[in-house]
Amino acid sequence: MVLTSLYSILMFNNLYGDREMSKTKVLLLAIMLAFAPFYLFAQSSGKIVGVVKDKASGEPLPGVNISLDGTQYGAATDVDGFYVILNVPVGVYDVRASFVGYGEVVQTGVRVTADKTTEVNFALEEAAIEGQAVVITAEKPLVEKYTTQSVSLVTSEDLENIPVRGFTDVIATQNSVVVQDGNIHIRGGRDDEVGFYIDGASSVNPLSNTQSLYIIQEAVEEFQVLAGGYTAEFGGANAGIVRTELKTGSKDFKASIDFQTDKFASEGDKFLGTYSYRHHTGVATLSGPLVSDKVRFFVAAENTYQGDRAVRFSKGFDLVQLNGGPLIDQRSTAGANPDTITSYVYPDGFTPKQEEDLWALQGTLSFDLSPLTIRVSSSYSDRTRQHVSGLGFRTPMLDMLNNRYLEDQFTNLLVSTKFTYVVNPKTIAEATVSFFNSQFNYSDSYFGEDWLKWYDSTAVAQHTNGAVQYRDAYRPKDSYFFNGFSFARDGDPVNNYTLRKQNYIGFALNLTSQMGRHHEVKFGGDYRGYKLRQFIISPAAISRLGANNVTDITQVPKADWVSNALPNNYGYDIYGNEADVDKFEDGVKVSQKPYEPVFAAFYVQDKIEYNDLIINAGLRFDYFDSKGRRFKDINAPIDQIVDANTNQLLDEAFVDLDAFQHVSPRLGFSFPVTERTVFYMQYGKFVQMPELETIYAGNSALSRQMVNPRFSFQNPFGLGLEPIRTTSYEIGFRQQLSNVAAFDITGFYRNIKGQVQVDRVEPTNGLTPFNTLVNSDFATTKGMEFSLNLRRVNRIQAQLNYTLTQAEGTGSTRTSAVGALERETPRPTVISPLDYEQTHRGSVILDYRFGSEEGGPVFKNFGANMLFRFNSGHPYTFARSEVGQSDAYASGVDYMTDPRSRRALEPVGSSRTPWNYYFDLRLDKTFKLMEDLQATVYMRVNNLFNTKNVINVYDASGLADDDGFYNNANIEQRNSYLQQYGEAWLNFYKAINIENGQAYWDVLGRELYGHPRQIFFGIKLSY
Template sequence: MELLVLLVVFSLVPAMTYAGVTGKIIGKVTDKETGEALPGANVVIEGSSLGAATTVQGGFIILNVPPGTMSIKASFIGYRDVVFNEVLVHPDLTTEVNFELPTEAIEVESIAITATRPLINKNTTNTTRIKTAEEIEALPVRGFRSIMSLESGVTSVGGRIYVRGGRREEIATYIDGVYQNNPTTGRASGDISNNAIQEVVFQAGGFNAEYGFANSGVVQTITKSGGAKYSLSGEVITDEFLSKSDKTLGTYSYGYNVYNLSLGGPIPSLMDGKIKFYLGAERRFLQDANPSNFAYQKLLLDENGNPLDAQGNPITTAVNDSTGKFVKWDTENAFPGKDGAYKSYQWDEQGIWPDKSSLQWLWNGNITFDFNPIVVRIGGNSQRDNQRLLAGFAPGADYQNTTDGAGVGFSLWNSVNNPKQVSWRDSYHLKVTHTLGSNTFYTAQVNYFRDKFTRSSVMFGDSFWNVGDAVDIGPLGTEGDGITNPYITQNGSKPILDQRSANLFAAFGTQPGLYWKEDWQFWGVKADLTHQAGTTHEIKAGLEYRYNTYKNYAIGGYGAADLHSLAQSLAQVGPDLTAEQAYQVRFVDNFGYDVFGNESGNLGRNDAKNPVIAAFYLQDKIELEDLVMNFGLRYDYFDPAYDGIADVEHVKYELTDQRVYDLKEENFVKNDPWTTISPRLGFSFPVTDRTVFHAQYGKFVQTPELNRLYTSTLNYAWSLQSGNFFTMRNPNLDPVRTTAYEVGFRQQLGTNSALDITAYYKEIRDHIRLVNLDFATPVPYAIYQNQDYGTVKGLALSYTLRRTSRISANLNYTLQWAAGTGSDANTFFNIAWQQGIFPTYVAPLDFDQRHVGTVNIDLRTTKDDVVPEVGLNVLFTFGSGLAFTPVRKQTEVLGGTSGYFPIGQVGSSYGPWVTQMDLKLDKTLTMAGIRFNAYVWAVNVLDFLNANWVYPGTGEPDNDGYFDTEAGQTFLRTWGENGRELYNFLLRNPNMVGPPRQIRLGLRFDM
């Protein structure tokens, strides 16, 4: 019923615009000598069809202005024209430009004035930060995420971003107005080339009613469009001038290579240049996708591949198979024998971690048809990734880029089998804008987004069943043809390396234990209507509808032996065993795909999931001389389009005709859609011409991550039947709700600087956590439920210095307390596994960072200086350590973290402070009308070792304290110093620390 109401409203709204990608220009035209208003004066944006005529009071309003830098001209009969150049317009904001026209004299040329960006924008009622293309080019960072992480209120650690104490999934990302988050995780998907960015607009809470699906922040990236003149630009960045094996300037080459090219302009033969286009592409090849300040400890080998001892002698008996490669080491020499003697390995280091590369292609483009008063824009962006994923380290913390089910041991001599992940992302839109008059316009937009990936063995890819295809480990290969798989002969059952060194490393050739593919896409319609009522009310009404399709397939436990047993099972399919059952015992989780991984649309409850997301909002922005108010209401609708479980503590299953276990139909009950109404209020009012106060209140909701809702009924039933502890998703989840408040003021200091101070508070309810069902039948298990709660309070300071004597600066600082009953949905997995007691009080969250700040200083000479057009941009970031719970020292390698024994309160300890300095030194030179910019870009130039996470037993990123325990001493007595070296190798998870010093050279051209 609620969705029907939305569709009726859709049909009643005759004209709508796509919110968040255009701005507004207001101002007044007066006589320079008398100050009298000039009614009927013409104000136009040069190179476009946008403009307005002044009212009787001399005022004008231009709506639907695309963001960017532009020239605005005012003209009136009997007066000289005045042109303001370099006027900056931002989405959702109002730019004020006032003209004073002199009377016409003998000289009739236009008067050109360079506009100055205001230090204080009285029209913003929340915290809004903007980076323009010029500012982005100067910064020593790349990507909109890195740009956003520089702002106050943001915590960034190990590539993860948290805004004002919210979880990672609470940030909405838009590119050209199209939602870019993958709802299965709630996080942003993909990237855009720096060269293609016009500006990045970041809102840290308090956003208007037109924005939803986010409880903490919104980041909007606007890409460049074609202009009245042709433009061509390109860029090359590399660190290949350095050595990959020997340090130069205190660093290595990490195989960093980025190339991009873009072209834009009019198509002159069509409509007199009213059709404009922009195309851009970027290729990134990173041999180490995420360089770490833990250098890779390389085991030295001889020419035959044998490891060397400390004296340079090979540690091997040189037993060869028919291929001529060694099969087995001399364990009497490699490890302590009966007499206790051993030989230690010989190690070296290099910067690049092997088999952790990334190859990315990015494209974006748009074409605009200006049929004034109708404008049509077709655009989009795409990305293709092929990356290798880190595997086989002590977890220590919930770090990213680690494969599920990979197991210990890939890192030393088996990194060649690090899993691969191939990803596809596509985002396209068609937008039609129609200006009905000087005060009303609408736009309707259709958009399509797709995000899919496949994670698999680098050797076998989608043919994961071939992992067990070897004659010598059973009577049949997986294909039943009796043919030996040569990969398994060398890398599986008869590995090149048999010895599991100190019981820490898997044999060479061990395959990752998970095959996983996911495909999510949506078709969406979003439309809004904007009407300027008089000079004070800007009224917007809009709606959005998205139809999603979500498919998932995962199968685990298919190492060489395991999947071979699956192969044997398949070869023995008969009345007592089916192929489906053979896959089910590997905990296959499938919907939208059958149990074998084939796309299928006839799977009943295991068909692809099609949740529906919709919203409607109404908003009024009132702009008075001394007061700006934003009032809005937002209506959100979510239909999971999947029946819920009537009683999660008493789920029943049965054995089907295919001899697989499935849930009984009696378990299911219709899952009603949820709806909610969220008010948003914002105020901004000047106390003086240099002081502006602002305040905001709002309620925000967002859908739970879809990977917490949906699972295969076969997986659910088999997990119940197996009798083991397991976790299960829950289709009954409710939305996460946040109530947010903020108040602050902006103060201009002198003529060139300003200070913004904002205090904020948030209360978060119904966050998702893992909860034990201790009395569930037939077996207890854990399920996701809406039970977490949190509060956040903080103070954000931002200082801006406009360029003065060649220097500009931005300083940001945040003081924050982020507390809650859980940091993410899986915070209490260990408690659930051990059926312990869950905390019921708020405590510092894992990403609670008390102090965080950035200092960015840009020094730039002009064309007329002795050393012309040289720039130096220095970025200094700092922050206190993250919270963690101190525990009794134990191993993080042998047996994992399931037995943590806390010795302090939850979140009562903090890691070490982190500091980093990046810089970019550039020189601009113009030749034959082409602007060249050459630069040196240094990351972590002081080479600080910064901990992203720490082991909770010690508070250190490379020591778990295990060797201080009796069990650790026993390990050392068994394996000696060689065992210590191998153990420490596994502790030095490269994601535990930040980046090392990196030096890159770049060259950019624009014409």
């Protein structure tokens, strides 16, 4: 990357240093045409426009010099007094107007926002002699007249005071954003329909279409939430886009150190009505010039440690006490010396084996080599999370005797370099190179990534000095069994190893030209080429293969290996070695090349700006080449599809998918009726690929699904999936009520077609029917957004956000229809409320703050920020449990995932969970320690009133504290367990499942309640 950047700098200097301007323009145009089309980069700068007039006469002043203090950005007014400054990096500036014979005027605190036009007008007074500049504090307009769609904005100033921390929690305060079970939905879209950008480069994981990178809050200049309607520059996200713009280096050196922690009490001890979850966060920032004023940097580093990342309402228990005596393993009672446990205590208010350690680094480096500027942005994060090892990732209450654990490590790096060349004061050319690399892997606490040892009794015994013994060479002892519940033994391993690697290299070119006063024409293109690798294996395979005789897994018959080890590999062979070519041995595809999808786009748009009309018109061309496959003919003779000896799919049964191409129009209008009243409308068509994890699979994994489908009836893959298409409409009204208050109201409607859903394929050639994914779901969402903003007046600043949404469709997830398929009943074809719909959702932010010259010694520089969040419940379907294939531990929840043991008692989505209310608070006070050094001490509290918000319920009861099984004496299976295991089973079930929701969390992967109160104390030093 460094060599690439240096080479590009030299090339740009050679090209533009000595040539005539006309040749430069021709060359830039040739480059643009040569590199189009490309994909998914976005501008991360804004525009400043304005008019300069004589204050006395009101006449326009031509030739006035406009500059941004501390930068090389500037312009001169034309004969109409009009000026424009293009490509201004996001941030806050002091804008200066100077003209011979007139006094200088400086407007301070002008905020420039990505892809927005900021208007800064001046009125200059004649002055006989030069004097001090008149300084005016700029106020952000309460009504945005240049914006043709609804945009939510969170600035760095907002982030300093808000009582919540973290990307998801911050944007969840904005209109149209719903966070359900940790997943982000915008305007009723699925969680895979949101795009994420950092400094103009995509940070989306294409396998899941989710955010990959961690974002340091102190590194952010602004967050932007574009909900539903956006210009032709953007693509690949149908529901909304979240943009993160990083800070730019300051003209003077600045530094800060911030540390906060909730470690105010010992583990399990209550303090102020809550517990310590062993969290701390430390952040350091440094900013300033490097070598000269023309080179500036900003860097932020963070470490966040969470001893208990689950942060859940939990209640401790003593199993020995609940059992009425020592725990005797009921699987070993036939022996002379049954295993006996005399102590099993689960802690109060703390979830073990939920540690998380995160390190992150973000920064920017800017070179001002006028007329060329270079900006390098970099984001790096390395996150390690601990998981329960024995019986499942979310079973800490069943794992207290096991000292072994699993870790996952998620490492991401995004580097982008943008070259900006000023062709002339009104024409800007940009070229961007970007590189993204990501790796995810599991690691065992005993043997790391050496998964072949995970089930090796000799290696385990050696590692534990003989403390952990297996029943044979490669099989651990059976778990403990007490009163119908299984509990992990010490040393129990996890039967899953996963390794994923992905990277992309991206290029982008954009040309922006202000044509006259009214037209800003922009066109460009982007390209991203990925390389995706994955290896998933079952380490217990050796025990299933008669491991006593296995010394070299490569000597195991290939068909036996893939049948027992269950690999899902591409970019690797079936043993976990990186591979770049396809290779067959003994009828088995032993290695498979990585997937290398290509996403590209080209766009053109014209922003037309008049005083009473703004039009944003654009056209976007998207190109998606997923490199996926589909069957030539699923009904062809079976010997042309499957190898009869290995039950593996044949390569010749497939053909490559054609690339998809799509043209999307975008059109937005804004009608400034007055300076205080604006109407706006937005229309657009959007297209995106489904999650690539729905398309990509190793050949052996596909074979298990399609030849032996009992393995994956609920989580199938899809062949031949096409892009999802959305049409969006929006109409809104902005009104300034007074000099300090304004509101914005927006109505929206979205129609989504081609969402992914499971379906059944029934070949006519004798191949077993199997489930697959197809583009068959559709949805409609509509609603209204309302926001009210109050500028700071009498120390108080306020913001109110409210969204009313109706989201309906034929399926909420890609497997919503699996119940109908397994029961062989008709698939849903009528729309019903989507599972993540929250009809009412809103937030109120109040900030009350004393200045440095008020409040006296106690309240001087004291502030309080209060955040109130509320939302109505989400839909669920009241259902009856028929238990089916379950056990004494999970009988109260298994029916919610297994359609064979579930009977709906009402139309889909007819019931609702309860409303949720959260109140968060931050108190802070700043002290001046030295001339340029200050300290801020603060406390922030999440869920101040410790409200036990119900976020999910049991379908059989509609409650979070009653699963409809434990107390229901009419259920035969429940009575059978009670008769078999006695009252101790009831005690165990209540403590583990009813009071702590263990089985619900384990089986469904989500929580019944929101987070409890959490209190942080912190200090920040700023220079």
